Amino acid sequence: MNETTGPFAKARLFSTLVGIALALIGLAMLVGGIKLITLGGSFYYALAGAGVLLTGLLLILANKAALWLFALVLLASTIWSIYEVGLDWWQLVPRLALWFVVGIVLLLPWVRRPIARKAGANSIGTAPLAGAVVIAGAVAVASQFTNPHTIEGHLERASAGTLNAAPAMPDGDWQSYGRTAFGDKYSPLTQITPDNVKQLEVAWTYRTGDIPGPNDPQETTAENTPLKVNGMLYVCTPHSQVIALDPDTGKEIWRFDPKLSTQNADSFKGWAHMTCRGVSYHDDAAYAQTEAQASPAETAAAPASASNSCPRRLFLPTADTRLIALNADTGEMCQDFGNGGSIDLTTGIGSFTPGGYYSTSPPSVTRDLVIIGGHVTDNASIDEPSGVIRAYDVHDGHLVWNWDSGNPDATEPLPEGQIYTRNSPNMWSVMSVDEKLGLIYLPMGNQTPDQFGGHRTPESERYSAGVTALDINTGKVRWDYQFTHHDLWDMDVGGQPTLMDIKTADGIKPGLIASTKQGSLYVLDRTNGQPIVPIKETPVPQGAVEGDHTSPTQPMSELNMMPPVLTEADMWGVTPLDQMLCRITFKAHRYEGIYTPPSLQGSIVYPGNFGVFDWGGIAVDPIRQIMFATPSYMAFTSKLVPREEVEGGPARKSETEGVQPNKGAPYGVIMGALLSPMGLPCQSPPWGYVAAIDMTTNKVIWKHKNGTVRDSAPVPLPLPMGVPALGGPIMTASGLAFLSGTLDQYLRAYDVRNGEQLWEGRLPAGGQTTPMTYTGKDGRQYVLVYAGGHGSLGTRQGDYVVAFALPKQ
Structure with missing residues (x-):
């Protein structure tokens, strides 16, 4: 046979x-490995690259030494991998998977035959390579029986003997963003249980018709948690529409469209956000029923003529800076509120670019007041609108008080024609209220820009990145506690503060739990702001750029889910090549652990801008005295850019991606997630977990990786790697927790005793929101999710409201 064609x-x-x-x-690998060595990194990639290069050349020459050499490369790689990461499967993948496959290929007859022919022998010594392949395979198999990132545990108790102190409401209702003004996200419903949750099925689906348009910002999001109250469901959409639905069928009852003033223009382009997290509800009758038992803080003189035209009303913050009061029965504007049903929130704010100021979160509502903050665009300039908090009369809309953190003592209404302090720290998330104590709790952001603080005032330094408690009636500061000093990392307190009475060794304490981006869970006495769980001032990296400074210490709670400090070995990839490139990126950046200052070199921010916990917050079961948390771990990078170089950088895509201009500051900043050239995280998985904490001991009961890469990987495989979640959990009295915020499109149910995932329901779009649960008129318990996706996370966008329930009997 012709050897040139056979x-x-x-x-x-x-x-x-x-x-x-x-x-x-x-x-x-050899070239990249040498680069890595010059940065102080591992020698492995240069050595392995040299071995693989020589193997390839020997193979081209049909030299049997190729097999022996690669056997050495594979065996050495296996030993090195175990040394670096142990039996961690996903860490072993980029280190061994490719070489394991190459070893098998080299053992194929198609490779061995030419080598044997040239050697003139029947045997060419494949035993070393076969042995190396078997050893590498055995390590891979062994790694399937380890779970180094899991904490196993079980909570036996059904009650810690503590009563739920949250404001009362019908068990089947969900009347506030966090169900109650305490932000606990806890429902007393028990119809759906750990035993029957596997039977959950879609009961109905409704489409709002509000989907992202071509002129919308990238971060157009459906972060809404609907309310169930007054016999209806109330949904708000990214473009500030409110829809009332029948809770049993999803049938539309009424719809209100505020007809945003920018609706027909291109001015949505360049906005940071387009979202509505929720609306708020007020019922005169509910307060009248409890007035006799109310505390002095609640029984302050009521308005002389409380309106009856809208005895039940919804408060809607719109993307064009209005606060609108709607009749909750009909969807019509309450004409006696403000100017024909709305208040212009631009009053006293001063100039800003379209989208640069408005409220993305629902206001807080008390007996007499509706209290609202506002989102201010990060990193645009040093001259942005004030972060003022304003309290309006719940009936006629007149301004009762304002708290401007830039002028904190002057809470009397701002005189006409004046403006609030420019660029003071804002409060863009959801407040919590304890009306019995007469306090409202603000999760504070910081003074923009985030990564440069050389222009910050003493007032902004005091009130940023912490929780401030105000007197409901006056707006005066009662106490404050800061969680990040001189914040240069965008460590806004994103989650709604969670209020619960906590059983401690010293008795029951009125607690406030603040979940934070840095991973600390700060537990304070909500009456006075004193720590219930110790908080320690801890030394942190130093060395800010010229014109700025860093705090020598940062407050860290003993109760935390902060990740370990990243190392070069934590860098990840699908292959050794992209893992090597991630290692080069890691070594090229400045990183000394959490709170590494921003730098001209470029710094790694870990935890990153989405934090360990963001606006989704946590849920608590005040009866069992446990917390359900969804910690996420994604590193970001930030690189300061001198002012003269800002204009030539990559375009700004969002507040966390591209060049942030920081106009007026000496530096702009380039930000983004720490990703490989393939677009995957450079740090190794898992990136997301579910966990439970015993609040009586402050110990983690269990912690499991959570979610798959089905909807975020190039190939839609449901690999259970653990993915981040943006959106919060809820808990029920039956011992269940529900979460929909993961990057894959599922609503999941968990047994809170041990963290076992009991059920998952597929969603038609990303569920980056917090679900809720309620009882319908038919007596069935429903679990509901607004599945609309998230533009900045790349999840599938849509306009779906999906309700799940047990099968009808």
Whole structure:
């Protein structure tokens, strides 16, 4: 047979092509490995690259030494991998998977035959390579029986003997963003249980019709948690529409469209956000029923003529800076509120670019007041609108008080024609209220820009990145506690403060739990702001850029889910090549652990801008005295750019991606997630978990990785790697927790005793929101999710409201 056209020739061609591929891979690794060494990184990639390059060249020459050399490379890689990461499967993948496959390929007859022919022997000594392949395979198999990131545990108790102190409401209602003004996200419903939750099915689906348009900002999001009250469901959409639905069928009852003033223009482009997290509800009758038992803080003189035109009303913050009062029965504007049903929130704010100021979160409502903050665009300039908090009369809309953190003592209404302090720290998230104590709790952001603080005032330094408690009636500061000093990392307190009475060794304490981006869970006495769980001032990295400074210490709670400090070995990839590139990126940046200052070199921010906990917050079961948390871990990078270089950088896509201009500051900043060239996280998985904490001991009961890469990977495989969640959990009295915020499109149910995932329901779009649960008129318990996706996270966008329930009996 002609050796230039027969099977031998094909085998020779195959062997040569494999050799060329290995030579190219080895050359790339050798060059990159040398670069990594110059940065102080691992020698492995240069050495392995040299071995793979030489293997490829020997294979092209059909030299049997190729097999022996690669056996050495594979065996050494296996030993090195175990040394670096142990039996951690996903960490072993980029280190061994490619070499394991190459080892098998080199054992194929198509590779061995040309080598044997040239050697003139029947045997070419494949035993070393076969042995190396078996060893690498055995390590991979062994890693399937380890779970180094899991904490196993079980909570036996059904009650800690503590009563729920949250404001009362019908068990089947969900009347506030966090169900109650305490932000606990806890429902007393028990119809759906750990035993029957597997039977959950879609009961109905409704489409709002509000989907992202071509002129919308990238971060157009459906972060809404609907309310169930007054016999209806109330949904708000990204474009500030409110829809009332029948809770049993999802049938639309009424719809209100505020007809945003920018609706027909291109001015949505360049906005940071387009979202509505929720509306708020007020019922005169509910307060009248409890007035006799009210505390002095609640029984302050009521308005002389409380309106009856809207005895039940919804408060809607719109994207064009209005606060609108709607009749909750009909959807019509309450004409006696403000100017024909709305208040212009631009009053006293001063100039801003479209989208640069408005409220993305629902206001807080008390007996007499509706209290609202506002989102201010991060990192645009040093001259942005004030972060003022304003309290309006719940009936006629007149301004009762204002608290401007830039002028904190002057809470009397701002005189006409004046403006609030420019660029003072804002409060963009959801407040919590304890009307019995007469306090409202503000989760504070910081003074923009985030990564440069050289222009900050003493007032902004005091009130940023912490919780401030105000007197409901006057707006005066009663106490404050800061969680990040001189914040240069965008460590806004994103989650709604959670209020619960906590059983401690010293008795029951009125607690406030603040979940934070840095991973600390700060537990304070909500009456006075004193720590219930110790908080320690801890030394942190130093060395800010010229014109700025860093705090020598940062307050860290003993109760925390902060991640370990990243190391070069934590860098990840699908192959050794992209893992090597991630290692180069890691070593090229400044990183000394949490609170590494921003730098001209470029710094790694970990935890990153979405934090360990963001606006989704946590849920608590005040009866069992446990917390359900969804910690996420994604590193970001930030690089300060001198003012003269800002204009030439990559375009700004959002507040966390691209060049942030920081107009007026000496530096702009380039920000983004720490990703590989393939678009995958550079840090190793898991990136997201679910966990439970015993609030009586402050110990983690259990912690499990959570979610799959089905909807975020190039190939839609449901690999259970643990993915981040943006959106909060809820808990029920039956011992269940529900979460929909993961990057894959599922609503999941968990047994709160041990963290076991009991059920998952597929969603038609991303569920980056917090679900809720309620009882319908038919007596069935429903679990509901607004599935609309998230533009900045790349999840599938839509306009779906989906309700799940047990099958009808």
